[in-house]
Amino acid sequence: xxxxxxxxxxxxxxxxxxxxxxxxxxxxxxxxxxxxxxxxxxxxxxxxxxxxxxxxxxxxxxxxxxxxxxxxxxxxxxxxxxxxxxxxxxxxxxxxxxxxxxxxxxxxxxxxxxxxxxxxxxxxxxxxxxxxxxxxxxxxxxxxxxxxxxxxxxxxxxxxxxxxxxxxxxxxxxxxxxxxxxxxxxxxxxxxxxxxxxxxxxxxxxxxxxxxxxxxxxxxxxxxxxxxxxxxxxxxxxxxxxxxxxxxxxxxxxxxxxxxxxxxxxxxxxxxxxxxxxxxxxxxxxxxxxxxxxxx
Amino acid sequence: xxxxxxxxxxxxxxxxxxxxxxxxxxxxxxxxxxxxxxxxxxxxxxxxxxxxxxxxxxxxxxxxxxxxxxxxxxxxxxxxxxxxxxxxxxxxxxxxxxxxxxxxxxxxxxxxxxxxxxxxxxxxxxxxxxxxxxxxxxxxxxxxxxxxxxxxxxxxxxxxxxxxxxxxxxxxxxxxxxxxxxxxxxxxxxxxxxxxxxxxxxxxxxxxxxxxxxxxxxxxxxxxxxxxxxxxxxxxxxxxxxxxxxxxxxxxxxxxxxxxxxxxxxxxxxxxxxxxxxxxxxxxxxxxxxxxxxxxxxxxxxxxxxxxxxxxxxxxxxxxxxxxxxxxxxxxxxxxxxxxxxxxxxxxxxxxxxxxxxxxxxxxxxxxxxxxxxxxxxxxxxxxxxxxxxxxxxxxxxxxxxxxxxxxxxxxxxxxxxxxxxxxxxxxxxxxxxxxxxxxxxxxxxxxxxxxxxxxxxxxxxxxxxxxxxxxxxxxxxxxxxxxxxxxxxxxxxxxxxxxxxxxxxxxxxxxxxxxxxxxxxxxxxxx
Numbered sequence: 001x002x003x004x005x006x007x008x009x010x011x012x013x014x015x016x017x018x019x020x021x022x023x024x025x026x027x028x029x030x031x032x033x034x035x036x037x038x039x040x041x042x043x044x045x046x047x048x049x050x051x052x053x054x055x056x057x058x059x060x061x062x063x064x065x066x067x068x069x070x071x072x073x074x075x076x077x078x079x080x081x082x083x084x085x086x087x088x089x090x091x092x093x094x095x096x097x098x099x100x101x102x103x104x105x106x107x108x109x110x111x112x113x114x115x116x117x118x119x120x121x122x123x124x125x126x127x128x129x130x131x132x133x134x135x136x137x138x139x140x141x142x143x144x145x146x147x148x149x150x151x152x153x154x155x156x157x158x159x160x161x162x163x164x165x166x167x168x169x170x171x172x173x174x175x176x177x178x179x180x181x182x183x184x185x186x187x188x189x190x191x192x193x194x195x196x197x198x199x200x201x202x203x204x205x206x207x208x209x210x211x212x213x214x215x216x217x218x219x220x221x222x223x224x225x226x227x228x229x230x231x232x233x234x235x236x237x238x239x240x241x242x243x244x245x246x247x248x249x250x251x252x253x254x255x256x257x258x259x260x261x262x263x264x265x266x267x268x269x270x271x272x273x274x275x276x277x278x279x280x281x282x283x284x285x286x287x288x289x290x291x292x293x294x295x296x
Numbered sequence: 297x298x299x300x301x302x303x304x305x306x307x308x309x310x311x312x313x314x315x316x317x318x319x320x321x322x323x324x325x326x327x328x329x330x331x332x333x334x335x336x337x338x339x340x341x342x343x344x345x346x347x348x349x350x351x352x353x354x355x356x357x358x359x360x361x362x363x364x365x366x367x368x369x370x371x372x373x374x375x376x377x378x379x380x381x382x383x384x385x386x387x388x389x390x391x392x393x394x395x396x397x398x399x400x401x402x403x404x405x406x407x408x409x410x411x412x413x414x415x416x417x418x419x420x421x422x423x424x425x426x427x428x429x430x431x432x433x434x435x436x437x438x439x440x441x442x443x444x445x446x447x448x449x450x451x452x453x454x455x456x457x458x459x460x461x462x463x464x465x466x467x468x469x470x471x472x473x474x475x476x477x478x479x480x481x482x483x484x485x486x487x488x489x490x491x492x493x494x495x496x497x498x499x500x501x502x503x504x505x506x507x508x509x510x511x512x513x514x515x516x517x518x519x520x521x522x523x524x525x526x527x528x529x530x531x532x533x534x535x536x537x538x539x540x541x542x543x544x545x546x547x548x549x550x551x552x553x554x555x556x557x558x559x560x561x562x563x564x565x566x567x568x569x570x571x572x573x574x575x576x577x578x579x580x581x582x583x584x585x586x587x588x589x590x591x592x593x594x595x596x597x598x599x600x601x602x603x604x605x606x607x608x609x610x611x612x613x614x615x616x617x618x619x620x621x622x623x624x625x626x627x628x629x630x631x632x633x634x635x636x637x638x639x640x641x642x643x644x645x646x647x648x649x650x651x652x653x654x655x656x657x658x659x660x661x662x663x664x665x666x667x668x669x670x671x672x673x674x675x676x677x678x679x680x681x682x683x684x685x686x687x688x689x690x691x692x693x694x695x696x697x698x699x700x701x702x703x704x705x706x707x708x709x710x711x712x713x714x715x716x717x718x719x720x721x722x723x724x725x726x727x728x729x730x731x732x733x734x735x736x737x738x739x740x741x742x743x744x745x746x747x748x749x750x751x752x753x754x755x756x757x758x759x760x761x762x763x764x765x766x767x768x769x770x771x772x773x774x775x776x777x778x779x780x781x782x783x784x785x786x787x788x789x790x791x792x793x794x795x796x797x798x799x800x801x802x803x804x805x806x807x808x809x810x811x812x813x814x815x816x817x818x819x820x821x822x823x824x
Contacts, residue, residue, distance in 0.1 A: 030744040030751040
């Protein structure tokens with residue numbers, strides 16, 4: 001499979017099989033859904049969040065070749081205008097990611113659903129399920145659907161998608177039959193704050209939450225708390241009231257922004273204190289929402 | 297080799313003589329040793345008495361063995377692990393406490409227990425009179441569940457709490473071990489609550505069977521182990537397959553028959569054994585192990601015979617007379633350790649120094665061949681009076697003591713060299729399958745595990761499915777540290793260094809352990 005060129009996502013191979021652009025497969029995670037999970041990070045995101053913690057997953061490689069000469073292991077080559085990554089030579093020093101001018105990475109594998117399952121199958125016995133993350137997993141909806149079908153055919157593992165929620169309802173409907181739950185990151189309830197943080201409005205995100213809750217597929221709503229954008233109690237209260245009106249049993253989890261791993265100005269932002277996190281949990285709980293918690 | 301220099305005798309007292317016992321020229325050395333014990337500010341009375349008793353036993357000659365067997369003891373291929381010259385009581389016992397509760401005891405002048413107060417008092421009394429160190433406290437849930445409704449719920453919790461506290465304080469030893477499960481019981485759940493609250497040192501094992509143990513009970517146990525490093529998760533179905541239903545877990549994680557026990561534990565050092573061959577893999581497997589195991593069995597049997605025939609231990613105590621212990625349910629341990637070093641050195645000799653146990657398929661495979669080979673050889677030789685294990689000495693992975701330097705505990709991958717979790721479990725699982733008398737793997741999780749106990753249970757179930765028999769699970773900031781097979785408190789470690797008296801004898805072993813194995817304290821927390 002040749003590398004994917006230009007900033008366009010390629011979703012079928014030459015022989016018509018759906019393929020995915022996979023940045024990374026994590027074999028063990030305790031924080032991406034119920035039980036122990038494998039997490040697949042897909043390359044490419046339609047948001048450009050100010051505090052993005054893995055900005056190298058935002059864009060697809062444009063094959064500018066800047067990284068090739070910088071690789072200390074000579075694991076990167078430029079062949080017929082395409083950057084090619086040799087995973088055997090790579091020692092994961094991530095120098096290429098650091099210097100990439102396009103928020104991307106040359107360390108991306110193009111995989112069929114079957115290839116990806118073969119990566120996970122040997123460790124399936126340790127897992128409750130598989131989580132698709134990113135990037136934005138739903139930028140590659142047909143691949144996710146095919147992969148989850150494979151997972152369900154071959155195992156008892158459950159399936160979960162972590163998404164920013166900016167989806168068309170048709171896309172979600174396509175995923176519903178093969179997906180046990182969705183975890184939606186609502187970056188901010190206030191639409192202006194959402195626009196500032198992500199570059200997009202949250203209108204479709206709120207629609208996604210409502211739709212998933214109605215179909216009993218909403219595992220939880222998560223929000224990264226960033227001082228100055230979404231750390232006010234009033235915003236937490238409004239959001240919780242909104243969720244309450246949909247279903248009082250929706251789980252809402254506040255995560256703490258951490259400057260480590262962020263880029264640009266966000267590196268200088270401070271992590272919210274325990275006190276702020278506790279106050280937000282309390283404010284949200286006061287609305288009657290049953291399951292509100294926060295990360296450590 | 298017959299030279300008796302001081303290096304060779306480093307693990308023996310300076311006044312000991314294997315063949316003659318105490319001789320007049322060593323009398324002064326013996327007196328000095330006694331006086332040192334009397335003057336030690338770091339020992340409480342009970343510990344001083346234990347030391348004095350052991351010292352006295354070591355004035356005897358050791359039970360007679362062949363010259364070759366004696367050489368293997370002297371060069372520390374075999375280690376008698378501070379049992380002294382000869383055993384005068386079984387090393388471990390696992391009495392049938394159930395019978396004690398239902399029939400009472402003539403010797404202890406106890407009537408059958410009729411309520412929870414009496415049942416717990418009977419048990420505490422029994423522990424006091426145990427004919428060995430109190431390494432087994434019983435299957436607490438099975439013992440006490442029949443009495444739980446003799447008092448109201450609140451009282452039951454109160455009585456159990458007092459019992460558990462007292463069991464710990466009267467037996468200040470992290471080798472004391474209680475069992476629960478696989479069935480879900482009120483007592484089992486209460487005990488987990490209490491154990492989590494009291495943070496005692498007493499060891500606890502959950503006999504886990506996913507077909508019998510409900511998830512909610514197992515998850516409560518996971519939450520506990522992330523806080524207090526216990527209970528152990530024992531692969532109950534695999535133990536039943538090896539021993540039948542009536543087995544127990546005592547001391548560190550030692551398996552033995554209920555109503556029986558272990559006469560003696562002799563250790564076998566895989567690393568030191570290498571000195572008896574030409575250093576090649578084939579020679580080690582086909583010559584060194586068979587030859588030394590035969591002598592090893594001779595040593596174990598000499599000690600069993602001394603206990604059974606010389607001291608006539610089974611003829612003269614109420615535990616046997618009242619049917620709480622049966623001689624035909626006893627066996628002995630062959631406790632192996634230092635596997636990792638043997639594997640790595642054999643591979644260096646074979647020109648493959650890059651292959652290290654835990655991180656290389658060739659090395660892992662060699663580890664399995666060695667462990668399996670030792671087991672096969674052990675099976676070839678009868679163990680004297682070992683009716684508790686079909687006439688055989690029981691195979692055990694021994695966790696080590698503080699004087700082990702540059703030798704890894706049991707059959708474990710060296711601390712600090714463990715590969716990522718799944719590979720770690722996969723490397724040790726075949727060794728667990730081959731050793732049925734007690735073997736464990738220690739794993740640790742970071743803080744995210746506390747928020748997601750199901751994830752830990754997923755891993756436990758997978759590990760058991762692969763053949764792992766016992767898992768010790770901790771969390772990276774737990775107050776307790778699992779030293780090989782037993783628990784110590786972080787704070788006790790600091791106190792031991794200051795020579796303040798500790799109630800817990802096992803903490804001393806731990807303190808020494810860290811001096812020789814500093815990396816153990818810095819076990820890399822698994823990032824999840």
